[in-house]
Amino acid sequence: METLMAYVIGILFAASIYMMLRRSIVKLVIGLIILSNAANLLIFVVSGLTRGSPPLIPDGAGEVTGVVADPLPQALILTAIVIAFSVLAFAVVLIRRAYEVVGTDDLDEMKDTDT
Amino acid sequence: MKLEVVLPILIPLTAGALSLALWRSVRLQRLLGVLATGLLLAAGIWLMRSTVEQGFLVVEMGSWPAPYSIVFVSDVLSAIMVLLTGIIGLAIAIYSLASTPTGHEKFGYYPLMHLLLAGVAGAFLTGDIFNLFVWFEVMLLASFALLTLGGERAQMEGAIKYVTLNLFSSALFLSAVGLLYGMVGTLNMADIAQKVNSLEDPGMITVVSLMFMISFGIKAAAFPLFFWLPASYHTPQVAVSALFAGLLTKVGVYALYRVFTLMFTQDIGYTHNILLWAAALTMLTGVLGAAAQFEFRRILSFHIVSQIGYMLLGLALLSPLALVGGVFYIMHHIIVKTNLFLVSGITYRLMGSYELKDLGGFYRQRPYLAILFLIPALSLAGIPPLSGFFAKFIVVRASLESSEYLIAAIALVVGLLTLYSMIKIWAEVFWKQVPDHVTDGGGLNSGLQPRHTLAYYAPVIGLATCTLIIGLYGQPIYSLAEMAAHQLMNPQLYIDAVLGGQAK
Numbered sequence: 001m002e003t004l005m006a007y008v009i010g011i012l013f014a015a016s017i018y019m020m021l022r023r024s025i026v027k028l029v030i031g032l033i034i035l036s037n038a039a040n041l042l043i044f045v046v047s048g049l050t051r052g053s054p055p056l057i058p059d060g061a062g063e064v065t066g067v068v069a070d071p072l073p074q075a076l077i078l079t080a081i082v083i084a085f086s087v088l089a090f091a092v093v094l095i096r097r098a099y100e101v102v103g104t105d106d107l108d109e110m111k112d113t114d115t
Numbered sequence: 116m117k118l119e120v121v122l123p124i125l126i127p128l129t130a131g132a133l134s135l136a137l138w139r140s141v142r143l144q145r146l147l148g149v150l151a152t153g154l155l156l157a158a159g160i161w162l163m164r165s166t167v168e169q170g171f172l173v174v175e176m177g178s179w180p181a182p183y184s185i186v187f188v189s190d191v192l193s194a195i196m197v198l199l200t201g202i203i204g205l206a207i208a209i210y211s212l213a214s215t216p217t218g219h220e221k222f223g224y225y226p227l228m229h230l231l232l233a234g235v236a237g238a239f240l241t242g243d244i245f246n247l248f249v250w251f252e253v254m255l256l257a258s259f260a261l262l263t264l265g266g267e268r269a270q271m272e273g274a275i276k277y278v279t280l281n282l283f284s285s286a287l288f289l290s291a292v293g294l295l296y297g298m299v300g301t302l303n304m305a306d307i308a309q310k311v312n313s314l315e316d317p318g319m320i321t322v323v324s325l326m327f328m329i330s331f332g333i334k335a336a337a338f339p340l341f342f343w344l345p346a347s348y349h350t351p352q353v354a355v356s357a358l359f360a361g362l363l364t365k366v367g368v369y370a371l372y373r374v375f376t377l378m379f380t381q382d383i384g385y386t387h388n389i390l391l392w393a394a395a396l397t398m399l400t401g402v403l404g405a406a407a408q409f410e411f412r413r414i415l416s417f418h419i420v421s422q423i424g425y426m427l428l429g430l431a432l433l434s435p436l437a438l439v440g441g442v443f444y445i446m447h448h449i450i451v452k453t454n455l456f457l458v459s460g461i462t463y464r465l466m467g468s469y470e471l472k473d474l475g476g477f478y479r480q481r482p483y484l485a486i487l488f489l490i491p492a493l494s495l496a497g498i499p500p501l502s503g504f505f506a507k508f509i510v511v512r513a514s515l516e517s518s519e520y521l522i523a524a525i526a527l528v529v530g531l532l533t534l535y536s537m538i539k540i541w542a543e544v545f546w547k548q549v550p551d552h553v554t555d556g557g558g559l560n561s562g563l564q565p566r567h568t569l570a571y572y573a574p575v576i577g578l579a580t581c582t583l584i585i586g587l588y589g590q591p592i593y594s595l596a597e598m599a600a601h602q603l604m605n606p607q608l609y610i611d612a613v614l615g616g617q618a619k
Contacts, residue, residue, distance in 0.1 A: 020279065020283070025275060028275075028279060032279065032282050032283075035282070035283065035286045036282075036286055036289075038286070038290075039286045039287075039289040039290045039293070040289075042289075042290050042293045042294070043289065043290075043292070043293030043296070046293045046294055046296065046297035047293075047296060047297045047300070048297075072296070072302075073293070073296065076245055076292075076293075076296075079245075079249065080248075080289055083249065083252045086256060087252065087255070087256060087259075087282060087285075090256065090259055090260070090278070091278055091282070094259070094263065094271070094274055094275065094278060095275070097263070097266060097271060098271040098272070098274070098275055101266065101267070101268045101271045102268055102271060102272065107275070110271075110272040110275065111272075112268070112269060112272055113269050113272045113273045113276075113346045113347065113349070113350060
């Protein structure tokens with residue numbers, strides 16, 4: 001399972017870089033969205049996938065028994081998703097506004113501030 | 116509970132929330148802006164005093180013992196950075212009273228400014244690698260909004276590059292944190308530092324450390340990852356430019372210092388050698404880029420890049436003296452660079468342009484402003500007895516002691532080219548006559564509105580005084596940098612302070 005997920009993550013990263021390197025700002029933002037998902041998935045998989053054993057302490061016992069899933073990466077992803085959501089919401093508004101002001105969605109036309 | 120460790124985060128967060136509540140009253144928001152940044156400065160001084168007394172201050176959130184809770188740690192480096200955040204915050208808040216357009220103030224300039232300061236202070240104080248990511252994002256989101264406030268074409272174009280590269284760097288940071296967690300199973304930086312050395316696969320750690328290096332390198336604008344900075348820093352209104360110039364890239368530098376002295380020191384020959392050459396090329400490309408520019412703020416933006424090189428050089432050499440030099444350089448640079456941007460704001464207000472060809476005649480009309488420009492400008496170039504001289508002197512001497520003669524030579528040449536850029540600004544803006552195509556003397560004759568004069572000049576004078584103090588009264592500052600460097604060179608001190616010395 002981890003091997004399969006590793007390939008999936010790799011493909012996601014590759015796809016996001018490809019999208020970010022294209023000229024349209026819409027595709028740029030799509031690339032950013034895929035990128036944040038790839039990073040989240042990476043955190044999820046990297047500490048190992050444990051199926052069907054939630055980290056719950058059974059009634060009466062003082063600690064968890066047997067192998068359980070690590071809850072921390074999931075907490076991290078939850079935080080990362082919330083942050084990515086707000087940042088990407090900003091990015092979407094930004095490209096809309098940029099399109100209005102500059103009048104194009106072509107990144108090659110946006111070179112005025114470059115040096 | 117050691118209150119002084121969390122106060123630098125709580126004060127701006129509370130002030131930001133209050134400013135939001137006072138959305139309709141710009142007057143109260145302005146008052147709160149100055150008040151809260153003043154308090155932040157006071158908290159920074161308090162933090163500095165108790166950190167110097169006790170060495171390390173550690174606060175565990177929720178009183179859970181260290182590796183299980185998020186910790187806030189203040190060592191001398193953190194305290195220095197927080198204190199500088201307070202100084203810059205106060206200067207910008209006062210300057211904003213006069214320089215920020217009313218439209219920006221009505222659309223949340225002050226809440227965003229407080230949020231940015233909270234993010235910066237949080238990044239300096241946290242002792243948890245994932246928490247560092249969160250503070251980075253707080254800071255970034257505030258900076259995105261500040262950068263685009265006003266919504267002009269140049270701002271949009273600059274912002275797209277700024278946002279994309281910073282988001283990319285954040286995703287890389289997050290992936291690196293994930294991989295690191297997969298290997299060591301902890302997020303506490305002290306705990307990671309302890310466990311990294313006992314791993315059987317050091318090659319993997321080096322890979323992850325390079326991911327951190329690239330990610331923080333983008334945020335610090337190091338070569339070859341700096342292109343977003345000169346493309347965006349000259350686009351927003353000047354108080355925002357000055358705030359970014361002083362603090363944002365330095366958070367990236369601070370993160371590099373923290374991570375590459377504490378956690379990733381197992382393969383110094385490889386990682387720090389990369390840093391060394393990145394530092395040298397950062398210095399060179401930055402200063403050469405500046406030489407080709409003829410716009411006040413673009414020149415200064417490229418100089419941020421070149422100065423980052425000196426700070427990285429201090430880290431890359433990783434000798435006690437080099438770290439002293441690096442820390443000293445950070446202190447000097449934050450104050451000087453902010454001040455130069457503030458001066459550019461005054462000249463803009465008087466003559467309505469940042470282009471050197473449209474400016475002129477300031478030495479004749481405003482001799483005091485000319486002196487106020489010369490202090491930070493010459494300090495940036497490293498003229499004794501100003502602060503920049505000692506900063507450069509320590510760094511160059513450290514590279515000579517480490518037998519890196521080529522690097523030392525580059526650092527000296529870059530200093531010379533910096534002087535060239537500063538003289539270019541001096542000759543164009545201050546020395547030459549008012550250009551002929553500027554018909555009305557461009558507002559030079561009428562001057563600033565009287566009620567704005569104090570708010571424009573007070574921060575500039577204050578920061579110039581700081582530069583003079585660091586230069587003329589350098590010994591206490593030097594010993595402070597020495598304490599910070601001592602702690603950075605001995606990561607075991609940090610680990611013991613956070614984990615309470617228990618062996619695991």
